[in-house]
Amino acid sequence: MILEALADFLTVSELGGVVVNGLAKSALYVMIASGLTLIFGLMGVLNFAHGSLTMVGAYLGGLLMVVTVSGGTPPLTRLALFFVAVVVAFALLSVLGGAIETTIIRPLYDRPPIYQILLTFGLTLVIEEVVRIVLDVYGLQPISDWQAALATKPQFLREPVALGPVSVGWMAMFQILLGTLTVAGIWAFLTKTRYGLYIRAGSEDAEMASALGIDVRQVFTVVFALGIGLAGAAGTLLMWDPTWGASVPLAAETLLPAFIVVIVGGLGTFRGTVVAALVVGMTDAVTTWWFQNAIEFTGLPELVLFLVLVVTLIVRPQGLFGVEEVGGH
Amino acid sequence: MSVLELAGVHTYYGDSHILEGVDLDVSEGEVVALAGRNGVGKTTTLRTILQLTPPREGEITFRGESLVGLETHDVAARGLGWIPEDRRIFGQLTVEENLRAAIPEPGDVAAGLDLAFESFPILEERRGQDAGTLSGGQQQMLAIARGLVGDNDLLLVDEPSEGLAPQIVADVAEALSRASEDVTMLLVEQNLPLALDLADRFYILDKGRVVDEGETAAVSADDERFRRYLSA
Numbered sequence A: 001m002i003l004e005a006l007a008d009f010l011t012v013s014e015l016g017g018v019v020v021n022g023l024a025k026s027a028l029y030v031m032i033a034s035g036l037t038l039i040f041g042l043m044g045v046l047n048f049a050h051g052s053l054t055m056v057g058a059y060l061g062g063l064l065m066v067v068t069v070s071g072g073t074p075p076l077t078r079l080a081l082f083f084v085a086v087v088v089a090f091a092l093l094s095v096l097g098g099a100i101e102t103t104i105i106r107p108l109y110d111r112p113p114i115y116q117i118l119l120t121f122g123l124t125l126v127i128e129e130v131v132r133i134v135l136d137v138y139g140l141q142p143i144s145d146w147q148a149a150l151a152t153k154p155q156f157l158r159e160p161v162a163l164g165p166v167s168v169g170w171m172a173m174f175q176i177l178l179g180t181l182t183v184a185g186i187w188a189f190l191t192k193t194r195y196g197l198y199i200r201a202g203s204e205d206a207e208m209a210s211a212l213g214i215d216v217r218q219v220f221t222v223v224f225a226l227g228i229g230l231a232g233a234a235g236t237l238l239m240w241d242p243t244w245g246a247s248v249p250l251a252a253e254t255l256l257p258a259f260i261v262v263i264v265g266g267l268g269t270f271r272g273t274v275v276a277a278l279v280v281g282m283t284d285a286v287t288t289w290w291f292q293n294a295i296e297f298t299g300l301p302e303l304v305l306f307l308v309l310v311v312t313l314i315v316r317p318q319g320l321f322g323v324e325e326v327g328g329h
Numbered sequence B: 001m002s003v004l005e006l007a008g009v010h011t012y013y014g015d016s017h018i019l020e021g022v023d024l025d026v027s028e029g030e031v032v033a034l035a036g037r038n039g040v041g042k043t044t045t046l047r048t049i050l051q052l053t054p055p056r057e058g059e060i061t062f063r064g065e066s067l068v069g070l071e072t073h074d075v076a077a078r079g080l081g082w083i084p085e086d087r088r089i090f091g092q093l094t095v096e097e098n099l100r101a102a103i104p105e106p107g108d109v110a111a112g113l114d115l116a117f118e119s120f121p122i123l124e125e126r127r128g129q130d131a132g133t134l135s136g137g138q139q140q141m142l143a144i145a146r147g148l149v150g151d152n153d154l155l156l157v158d159e160p161s162e163g164l165a166p167q168i169v170a171d172v173a174e175a176l177s178r179a180s181e182d183v184t185m186l187l188v189e190q191n192l193p194l195a196l197d198l199a200d201r202f203y204i205l206d207k208g209r210v211v212d213e214g215e216t217a218a219v220s221a222d223d224e225r226f227r228r229y230l231s232a
Helices: A002-009 A012-043 A050-068 A075-108 A113-137 A170-192 A194-204 A206-211 A216-239 A250-265 A270-293 A300-315 B042-049 B072-077 B095-101 B106-119 B121-125 B136-148 B166-179 B192-198 B224-230
Strands: A160-163 A166-169 B002-013 B016-027 B031-035 B057-062 B080-083 B154-158 B184-188 B201-206 B209-215
Touching: A002 A012, A002 A270, A012 A050, A012 A166, A012 A170, A012 A194, A012 A216, A012 A250, A012 A270, A050 A075, A050 A113, A050 A216, A050 A250, A075 A113, A075 A216, A113 A250, A160 A170, A166 A170, A170 A194, A170 A216, A170 A270, A194 A206, A194 A216, A194 B095, A206 A216, A206 B072, A216 A250, A250 A270, A250 A300, A270 A300, B002 B042, B002 B184, B016 B031, B016 B042, B016 B057, B016 B184, B016 B209, B031 B042, B031 B192, B031 B224, B042 B154, B042 B184, B072 B080, B080 B136, B095 B106, B095 B136, B106 B121, B106 B136, B106 B166, B121 B136, B136 B154, B136 B166, B166 B184, B166 B192, B184 B192, B201 B224, B209 B224
Parallel strands: B031 B184, B031 B201, B080 B154, B154 B184
Antiparallel strands: A160 A166, B002 B016, B002 B057, B201 B209
16 A cells, blocks of 8 residues: 555656745745844744744734725736735834844843743634634634635635646646745845845844944834735735635734744744755655555654754754854843 | 044943943054953953943944944944954855945945955865855955945954964965045054054053053063963
């Protein structure tokens, strides 16, 4: 039976489908984890509220889509509105992130890291409770996915597309496109702009950077805002994905894989996060195929992700591209 | 005219009293050496000027304006550059990126890079290399070049020859000597002959206080004034 499954797995159509699904999962993971890794890399702050802010982004993006899309809205218009929703969610969450950094995170920089962890964990509880209250006011179910937001997705994104012998979903291709654009955008920002140079300098040695005239506190605020904005953009994308969807549990569902990706890649390295997202996404896709087609135990793919984490921590505790110490202020 | 003045500066690390009322001044165009044994507060003096370790008492003025209470980046923006004793280069950035990070105005990048590469040609050969992979001497050259390109009026230079081979020390000394034609310097240096060669005046620091000062032209490295405070 295993040999039959292996032969099936190695056919071009199945293997191709697994690779595309793996890339789509990797794209989602990189979008979820990028903000987290940027914030930790520069500031040394482990932001436990990242998942909750991703969830807020999902609801915000969903709200924008539900308000602007009607039954007769053409597919391409829906797609254009989606991109507007991504930009708006990014902008609004960035403003929220900047406000959070300046008002409640900044006073704790000189305290031990446990203060920031407890603060962001507390922030998670507050955000989730506020979202539950708002949903209750509007009669929406917090646990299940927001179907009205899901329904704004154009029909063609629900359909498969044939790439030669491989049949994959348009949604997977769309996710790969957005993930690639996100990685390219962040990479260009970090390596091709003056502010990106300041961020990389500050993440290595904040004190020396400030002695060169770089306003490291301002850079911290911008990076925190950018990281939270990315969480919001990722949430908007997840809102259209039926395996995730806009719901309150999305906060925890995204936080765990985000931490796995960031730790496997090496805390605070963007390159490590991209590579780890590929490793974790591909592992997820391969194991999902095997546990759906050869071994019937659907809970195992998630367990395998944690196995990747455990193996990484044993073999290379600093992660694939990690340095021994990051952040510092 | 004094560019930098310290008056009655007291600095602490926690409960440890490091600077116990330091008074010194540096005039425009001068190179002033700050000498003393290990642990007497030389590096702390530079950190205090930059507000990295702010003083609890006393006044520090640069061109007549108080620096006390400013953020370090604001101090740097007023034209104070720092070449720290342990180099503190950004190891994961390239040589060129290290230099770019130190040039405040984007329009000055080309001229700044030219200045750095003219002073240390080896850095031009290594401009695309991660700075963390440079040799110790090349890292020191980069640290000095980073101080030179920053359009600074006053350079705070901390132990530039520490741990370097003699030939590299000579290159570093020559670069600092050339730089001193355009920029004022406060130099912390254990290598007394080098310090006296570069400096116009000196201060000797002991137990957090200035205990002696004078013109370098009037003394030599084996002078009794130095032996008293610098020998182990």
